[in-house]
Amino acid sequence: MTQKTEGGDVRLAGISKTYGAFTAVHPLDLTVPQGSFFALLGASGCGKTTTLRMIAGLEDPSTGTVSLGSTDVTHLPPYKRPVNTVFQSYALFPHLDISENVAFGLRRRGIKSVQKQVDEMLELVQLGQFAHRKPHQLSGGQQQRVAVARALINHPQVLLLDEPLGALDLKLRRQMQLELKRIQTEVGITFVHVTHDQEEAMTMADQVAVMNGGRVEQLGAPADLYENPRTTFVANFLGTSNLIQAEIAATASDVTTVTCGDVKLKLPAGRCRAQTSPGDRILIGVRPEKVSIAHADDDATVPDSRNRLTGRIVASSFIGVSTQFIVDSPSCADFEVYVQNVERDARLTPGTEVVLHWNPEHTFGLDADQAIDAGVQSVEDAS
Amino acid sequence: MTQLSKRPVTWLRRNLVVIAGLLTLAYMILPNVVVMVFSFNKPNGRFNYAWQQFSLDAWKDPCGVADLCGSLALSLQLGFWAMLGATVLGTMVAFALVRYRFRARGAINSLIFLPMAMPEVVMAASLLTLFLNMGAPLGFWTVLIAHIMFCLSFVVTAVKARVMSMDPRLEEAARDLYAGPLQTFLRVTLPIAAPGIAAGALLAFSLSFDDFIITNFNAGSTVTFPMFVWGSAQRGTPVQINVIGTAMFVIAVLVVLGGQLLASRRKNSAAPE
Numbered sequence: 001m002t003q004k005t006e007g008g009d010v011r012l013a014g015i016s017k018t019y020g021a022f023t024a025v026h027p028l029d030l031t032v033p034q035g036s037f038f039a040l041l042g043a044s045g046c047g048k049t050t051t052l053r054m055i056a057g058l059e060d061p062s063t064g065t066v067s068l069g070s071t072d073v074t075h076l077p078p079y080k081r082p083v084n085t086v087f088q089s090y091a092l093f094p095h096l097d098i099s100e101n102v103a104f105g106l107r108r109r110g111i112k113s114v115q116k117q118v119d120e121m122l123e124l125v126q127l128g129q130f131a132h133r134k135p136h137q138l139s140g141g142q143q144q145r146v147a148v149a150r151a152l153i154n155h156p157q158v159l160l161l162d163e164p165l166g167a168l169d170l171k172l173r174r175q176m177q178l179e180l181k182r183i184q185t186e187v188g189i190t191f192v193h194v195t196h197d198q199e200e201a202m203t204m205a206d207q208v209a210v211m212n213g214g215r216v217e218q219l220g221a222p223a224d225l226y227e228n229p230r231t232t233f234v235a236n237f238l239g240t241s242n243l244i245q246a247e248i249a250a251t252a253s254d255v256t257t258v259t260c261g262d263v264k265l266k267l268p269a270g271r272c273r274a275q276t277s278p279g280d281r282i283l284i285g286v287r288p289e290k291v292s293i294a295h296a297d298d299d300a301t302v303p304d305s306r307n308r309l310t311g312r313i314v315a316s317s318f319i320g321v322s323t324q325f326i327v328d329s330p331s332c333a334d335f336e337v338y339v340q341n342v343e344r345d346a347r348l349t350p351g352t353e354v355v356l357h358w359n360p361e362h363t364f365g366l367d368a369d370q371a372i373d374a375g376v377q378s379v380e381d382a383s
Numbered sequence: 384m385t386q387l388s389k390r391p392v393t394w395l396r397r398n399l400v401v402i403a404g405l406l407t408l409a410y411m412i413l414p415n416v417v418v419m420v421f422s423f424n425k426p427n428g429r430f431n432y433a434w435q436q437f438s439l440d441a442w443k444d445p446c447g448v449a450d451l452c453g454s455l456a457l458s459l460q461l462g463f464w465a466m467l468g469a470t471v472l473g474t475m476v477a478f479a480l481v482r483y484r485f486r487a488r489g490a491i492n493s494l495i496f497l498p499m500a501m502p503e504v505v506m507a508a509s510l511l512t513l514f515l516n517m518g519a520p521l522g523f524w525t526v527l528i529a530h531i532m533f534c535l536s537f538v539v540t541a542v543k544a545r546v547m548s549m550d551p552r553l554e555e556a557a558r559d560l561y562a563g564p565l566q567t568f569l570r571v572t573l574p575i576a577a578p579g580i581a582a583g584a585l586l587a588f589s590l591s592f593d594d595f596i597i598t599n600f601n602a603g604s605t606v607t608f609p610m611f612v613w614g615s616a617q618r619g620t621p622v623q624i625n626v627i628g629t630a631m632f633v634i635a636v637l638v639v640l641g642g643q644l645l646a647s648r649r650k651n652s653a654a655p656e
Contacts, residue, residue: 056559078558079559079562087552087555094553095575108560108562108566108570150560154561
């Protein structure tokens with residue numbers, strides 16, 4: 001723990017965790033590049049916290065190895081790993097004041113003069129004047145910052161964050177997200193962040209691994225995951241997707257044409273994640289904000305190049321910046337459309353017949369052999 | 384005047400809780416006050432049951448009665464060792480019961496309550512039978528073994544409640560912050576469990592110091608303070624007994640007040656400047 005190797009990647013090679021007959025984490029390979037902000041995203045019980053605890057050393061992996069840089073730390077106890085954790089409930093020591101909480105790690109490593117470092121660290125998290133209070137005298141957001149300071153003061157190679165913002169209210173959470181991101185950029189330490197909040201993961205992380213049922217479903221940059229989900233779980237768990245069951249009608253080099261009933265839709269051949277021979281079933285998806293909505297009377301104004309569906313508005317909810325419509329279409333029962341409130345069409349009320357249209361470029365295709373509502377259910381389970 | 388007489392019912396209703404509280408407090412404190420007052424008595428004859436006149440004689444010479452201070456010293460010793468033994472064992476039992484899952488854990492959890500629930504006289508007699516059958520000479524050691532045994536349940540109960548409310552993540556956090564197993568225990572586990580352990584220890588001391596029935600059965604020729612008081616009550620009660628009782632009471636009150644003062648001072652120093 002005293003060696004000062006400058007970081008290194010976190011490498012998980014084939015690690016898994018089983019409790020009796022229950023497999024919490026299936027064998028998993030994952031590399032977190034040094035200095036990156038990495039998020040493990042998933043619903044509760046997906047194995048993300050277990051994975052984090054195996055990196056911390058609080059859980060022994062059933063198989064596989066954990067390496068930091070070139071060092072295999074699989075069999076090192078937590079107190080010998082250059083890794084620190086910010087716990088979900090903060091786990092601040094109630095019998096010590098803030099200053100001593102932050103100094104704890106330094107003192108255990110036998111460092112005598114800690115005051116200067118502690119003061120600096122408390123300044124970094126803007127809690128200088130609270131040094132001599134007890135944890136219970138601080139608000140949730142302040143406690144959270146103490147927990148971050150207590151971990152960061154040790155200059156770990158990796159900082160692990162286990163749902164650190166879960167206990168905070170929405171506004172404070174947004175504020176702390178930016179704060180954590182700022183600190184990470186400032187100190188340049190690798191952050192591994194566990195969360196069930198997809199928005200949090202996308203806001204903060206450079207790389208997101210979406211986990212489901214003890215496996216990584218997909219790994220990538222937030223925008224890439226959002227635009228090109230590879231499974232229905234990712235499509236539904238990250239934001240909302242409109243998924244339509246269709247059949248492939250024709251394939252060209254760059255455009256695939258599918259039919260859904262008597263509707264013809266196009267999508268880029270490169271965005272098909274499934275086999276593409278005519279006659280095969282496929283799930284095609286489009287994000288709600290990519291779709292435009294027009295009154296049925298304005299049908300003629302929709303350009304022919306766009307994908308189009310017809311339907312009737314079932315519900316609409318006005319939420320300030322946008323209006324969300326739910327449209328019942330013969331191809332898709334609950335088609336969601338988010339429209340920016342730039343020019344509101346007063347005729348778009350529930351019961352109105354409408355035309356939905358979007359650029360074919362924004363359509364993606366998924367393997368039809370999976371549950372169409374995979375991620376949707378998991379979100380409800382978690383709440 | 385008319386207003387006051389109009390509203391005695393309202394007044395009573397508003398202050399009923401306070402009145403009930405004061406009466407209960409008086410009920411609890413009155414016996415101690417009697418003991419204190421009579422420690423300054425100068426009785427006519429051997430029995431200190433009727434007030435005669437104020438005197439400091441007994442306070443000036445608390446050991447003036449044969450064997451009194453010897454029995455007191457013995458009781459204090461017994462109390463100390465019983466407290467130590469029961470606290471160490473009981474704390475370990477409490478941690479084991481809360482932290483680990485093992486066979487017969489449920490059964491042990493209930494058995495721990497047995498000494499508390501069993502009539503003391505029954506336990507005293509069975510212990511005597513046990514010691515006699517083992518051929519153990521009755522005296523200090525048999526009494527100490529008996530005291531540790533019945534104090535154990537109380538310590539386990541007190542410490543268990545505290546350990547159960549402890550967040551196991553605090554110890555994980557300590558291990559994560561470079562504290563090895565011993566450091567984690569000394570720096571985090573023990574300080575956080577301390578109030579429970581202290582409560583158990585105080586309880587053990589006072590139970591041991593106070594015990595008469597079990598002690599009387601198993602003490603042989605050894606005489607503890609409660610046994611001395613009981614014995615002398617047959618022949619006459621020296622004022623010194625009240626002196627010792629008052630002193631114990633005052634010390635206990637001072638300890639409690641001191642603890643509260645310390646806690647409030649700690650709170651103040653932690654408060655914002």
